[in-house]
Amino acid sequence: ELARMLETKRLTKPTLTIQTAFRCYEARSTLINAARSKASTKVSDLKRLKSILGDKLSVLPVKSLVELIRSCSMAKADDLIYKLRKWVDASLKSQGDNNLMNHPEYWNYIVKLGFSLGRTYCSNQTAVTYLISLFSARCFQVPCFDLFLLYKDLEYSLNILEVSKKHLETHILLASDNKLNSSIKNLLDFVFVPCFLFYRVCDEDLTPPQKEMVFNQFVETQAYLVESILSIPRISKFLLQNHSTSELRWKDLIQSYYYTKVANAPNGSIGNQVYLFGNLWELFSTKLFATMQPNEMFPLLMTCALCAQNLSPKLLETDPSASIAEPINLKTLRKQITIFTDPGKLTQVFLKVLDHNSCGFSDSFDPNAAQALCKIYHTFYENCQTSKEAQVAVTGIMGGIAFNPKIIYRIWKFIEGFCDLSMFLDSSSYTDKNSEFNRWVSVLGLFCCAYQNLLMIVDDQEFPKVFDTNELVFFMELMVKYVHETLLCEYLTPEAENLMNSACRLLNLLHEFNSKKHFVEEERFQLRIDIVDQLLKDLYSENTQLVKRIIQKFPFCFPFATRVDVLYYFVSQIKEDYQFAPRTRITVRRQNLVEDSINQLLKVPDIKGKLEVRFIDVFGNPEEGIDAGGLFKEFWTSLSSEIFNPDYGLFSVTEDQCLYPNPDSELFFGKEHLAMFYLVGRVLGKAISEKITVEPQFAEFFLRRIVGKSNFLEDLKSLDKEVYQNLKFLKSYQGDASDLCLTFTARKQDGTEIELVSKGSETVVTNQNKLRYIYKLVDYRLNLQIKSQINSFFKGLSELIPISWLKMFTPSEMQIITSGTQESIDINDLKANTRYIDCGPHDGFVRNFWKCLESFSTQERSLLLRFVTSCPRPPLFGFKNLNPPFTISKVRIGRSDTLPTSQTCVNLLRLPDYSSARTMKQKLLYSINAGAGFDFQ
Numbered sequence: 001e002l003a004r005m006l007e008t009k010r011l012t013k014p015t016l017t018i019q020t021a022f023r024c025y026e027a028r029s030t031l032i033n034a035a036r037s038k039a040s041t042k043v044s045d046l047k048r049l050k051s052i053l054g055d056k057l058s059v060l061p062v063k064s065l066v067e068l069i070r071s072c073s074m075a076k077a078d079d080l081i082y083k084l085r086k087w088v089d090a091s092l093k094s095q096g097d098n099n100l101m102n103h104p105e106y107w108n109y110i111v112k113l114g115f116s117l118g119r120t121y122c123s124n125q126t127a128v129t130y131l132i133s134l135f136s137a138r139c140f141q142v143p144c145f146d147l148f149l150l151y152k153d154l155e156y157s158l159n160i161l162e163v164s165k166k167h168l169e170t171h172i173l174l175a176s177d178n179k180l181n182s183s184i185k186n187l188l189d190f191v192f193v194p195c196f197l198f199y200r201v202c203d204e205d206l207t208p209p210q211k212e213m214v215f216n217q218f219v220e221t222q223a224y225l226v227e228s229i230l231s232i233p234r235i236s237k238f239l240l241q242n243h244s245t246s247e248l249r250w251k252d253l254i255q256s257y258y259y260t261k262v263a264n265a266p267n268g269s270i271g272n273q274v275y276l277f278g279n280l281w282e283l284f285s286t287k288l289f290a291t292m293q294p295n296e297m298f299p300l301l302m303t304c305a306l307c308a309q310n311l312s313p314k315l316l317e318t319d320p321s322a323s324i325a326e327p328i329n330l331k332t333l334r335k336q337i338t339i340f341t342d343p344g345k346l347t348q349v350f351l352k353v354l355d356h357n358s359c360g361f362s363d364s365f366d367p368n369a370a371q372a373l374c375k376i377y378h379t380f381y382e383n384c385q386t387s388k389e390a391q392v393a394v395t396g397i398m399g400g401i402a403f404n405p406k407i408i409y410r411i412w413k414f415i416e417g418f419c420d421l422s423m424f425l426d427s428s429s430y431t432d433k434n435s436e437f438n439r440w441v442s443v444l445g446l447f448c449c450a451y452q453n454l455l456m457i458v459d460d461q462e463f464p465k466v467f468d469t470n471e472l473v474f475f476m477e478l479m480v481k482y483v484h485e486t487l488l489c490e491y492l493t494p495e496a497e498n499l500m501n502s503a504c505r506l507l508n509l510l511h512e513f514n515s516k517k518h519f520v521e522e523e524r525f526q527l528r529i530d531i532v533d534q535l536l537k538d539l540y541s542e543n544t545q546l547v548k549r550i551i552q553k554f555p556f557c558f559p560f561a562t563r564v565d566v567l568y569y570f571v572s573q574i575k576e577d578y579q580f581a582p583r584t585r586i587t588v589r590r591q592n593l594v595e596d597s598i599n600q601l602l603k604v605p606d607i608k609g610k611l612e613v614r615f616i617d618v619f620g621n622p623e624e625g626i627d628a629g630g631l632f633k634e635f636w637t638s639l640s641s642e643i644f645n646p647d648y649g650l651f652s653v654t655e656d657q658c659l660y661p662n663p664d665s666e667l668f669f670g671k672e673h674l675a676m677f678y679l680v681g682r683v684l685g686k687a688i689s690e691k692i693t694v695e696p697q698f699a700e701f702f703l704r705r706i707v708g709k710s711n712f713l714e715d716l717k718s719l720d721k722e723v724y725q726n727l728k729f730l731k732s733y734q735g736d737a738s739d740l741c742l743t744f745t746a747r748k749q750d751g752t753e754i755e756l757v758s759k760g761s762e763t764v765v766t767n768q769n770k771l772r773y774i775y776k777l778v779d780y781r782l783n784l785q786i787k788s789q790i791n792s793f794f795k796g797l798s799e800l801i802p803i804s805w806l807k808m809f810t811p812s813e814m815q816i817i818t819s820g821t822q823e824s825i826d827i828n829d830l831k832a833n834t835r836y837i838d839c840g841p842h843d844g845f846v847r848n849f850w851k852c853l854e855s856f857s858t859q860e861r862s863l864l865l866r867f868v869t870s871c872p873r874p875p876l877f878g879f880k881n882l883n884p885p886f887t888i889s890k891v892r893i894g895r896s897d898t899l900p901t902s903q904t905c906v907n908l909l910r911l912p913d914y915s916s917a918r919t920m921k922q923k924l925l926y927s928i929n930a931g932a933g934f935d936f937q
Helices: 002-008 013-057 062-074 078-083 085-093 104-123 125-136 144-158 160-174 182-191 193-201 208-229 235-239 250-262 274-288 298-308 328-341 343-353 367-384 388-400 405-418 421-425 427-431 437-455 469-487 494-517 529-540 545-553 560-576 590-601 630-643 665-689 700-706 713-718 721-732 770-782 784-800 811-819 827-832 844-855 858-869 917-930
Strands: 584-589 611-616 651-653 659-661 745-747 753-755 834-837 886-891 901-903 908-912
Touching (some): 078 085, 104 144, 104 160, 125 144, 144 193, 160 182, 208 250, 235 274, 274 298, 274 328, 343 405, 405 437, 560 811, 590 665, 611 630, 713 721, 721 770, 827 844, 858 917
Parallel strands (some): 584 611, 886 908
Antiparallel strands (some): 651 659
């Protein structure tokens, strides 16, 4: 348009303005091109002269060098200035007048040189060497203050640190061997130039405004270096190899980052900085830990604590060889996490941060640092405790904390001395994310997790390990009150919920110890009676959510009787669904009870409904009687007695004559042995649901499995006391364990050996691996050798009673539910809860009956009870819970040989009116020992 108007000579004012600007641009371009041509000629001539003179021209006079820089700068020729790099470098390293830094009058050209090299560096990483020379030159006349400001100008104008980060990421990605090369070294040196400049600036005489300006700008730069540079994957590997960065003041760097970026971060989050965590912790454990005092560690530890929140369970898998094709960055991060979870290093960190002795904590102790350290490890533990991939991390953390009572004790002393424990009982704190409670929740949570894991390997004699009895009771009551408060809360913060879960796991274990040691009354674990009553009312009105929550988390808030009521309420809910379902009919021969039962019960797809039983006597005739429940009880009790009999082959007995699944059951039943255990599970489940007690007493370790608990060394004594004592001796053995000539093998019941680990017969037990041997042997004896039998048993049991319902009981309580109370029959209780038909409690023959019962032995009383009710043991919580009640019906004697009879379906004893107590006793003993069928006359 301009050209057209010029041709027509129609020149307007805007046109003239454009024409003037265009001519200025052409003139300037002409000047720049001319200057460039001139500068290029000078540089070319200089390079030719250098080739002729060699070393004689290695250093140019400062004026000549400045003139060349001026010419190239006028020509805007960064490429030409870069060709002067060797002369610039030589000048900066020379002494005396030839050093460019000895001429502050040329500062403007130094600035031009810096910007030119900076622009070149943005596209050509090799320029970094000469930038380092520029900023690292010893300043004689030019103040370091000016160089520092020049670096900041480059940072703001050219985003030079971001460019450096990209260059570093590229070169580190290519350095798969994690070895420092010259390119990475130069980049690292340049990145940390402002740090060394600042250290030198601090030695100069600056005005207060200058000092404040430099300090503020440097803090900003330090924060960036930590946030962006230290978040580059694997960069710590190279920093530790680079001697140039060994003099960095890391504490100041991390402190700047913490107070600039972390302290005021919204919601306590700093983004997904997992690699920053790995790099920081490697630097801390490898380089900084030895030189830092506890009161200097808080910024670093708190930064790591916030970074740790973003570590997923998958990242916590600490096996570096998890995958050959796995990215090197991820593999290195996992190695860094391995450093973090190493028990030895972890122990050193905790003992230094929690520096405590008999006089208290040391002067250098920092509560904030201790809180941050506990927060890191508690976050780790909460993230990975349920992850299979991260079990190595769990083992490492607990190996360093839980198995070191000194650390657990110091954590407790820290809580006791610096924390207001009443905050844990203030329900308003549980919903307030900004409360003081949230600063301490990780500390107490870590203590609960560690103490719980410690108690898992403590035997009854060592308990309570960390506390004395008074301290234990105080701590337990605190946790019980906290759990009671939080379980009844409608809303909790995630932190309060995590602490509640940790406290519940620990209290469940303490309750288990209390059932053996009795250090507090059982009632101290329980909710107030009025709260329990209200919760039961809610349960019966089908508002079950809160009760189920309590049962799942800490069932011992309820008394045993209440938990039994809850169990049978849940069972009744299932039964209602089968109330109108058709009955399943079973016909069994008394002489072939087990065989007939197995053949028929295994074919029944669902036994939750009612089962109707018909007996065939020894003559092949159906027995008289309608099954209104009593025949079924008799059948189920008899079947239980047979299949739980050790001679049958499904179960073995311990030294205490307690039952557990026979590891060699396959020898008795072949491939069908697992189907048999499935049936046994159904039998026991049906017995529990129908409130039928079974004859056998189960081994404690087997009961623990039924109620969902794990087995440990202490539980081995319920199976094999001799092996238990041997392993306890090995555990505490102070000599060389290899002298005992043990290997990683176990002996089966048939006498053959099995290897506990790969090549176990060749692996000698030593002091280093003896704990692993103990764990492996205990795991085999209590779990692995009967694993398939127990799985089949649970499959059958869970069809009737979900395993989660049984977790609300202790092993001893489970024994009472399945086999009844071991207490002898209380005759006074039976009298108080007996009904009468055609007679009364004061009739002569009734009084004779009670005299006979009082004269009976314990076994004879049990036989009588079985004769009437089909169960040899008294009902749970006394005869008031027998349904229907125990009833005596008067029968008039028609013949002299008339015997007492019973109707077990209604718990009725038909007792003839004998003339004397002696005759009554003879007839009763004959009947209860006869073992005849339902129609026995």
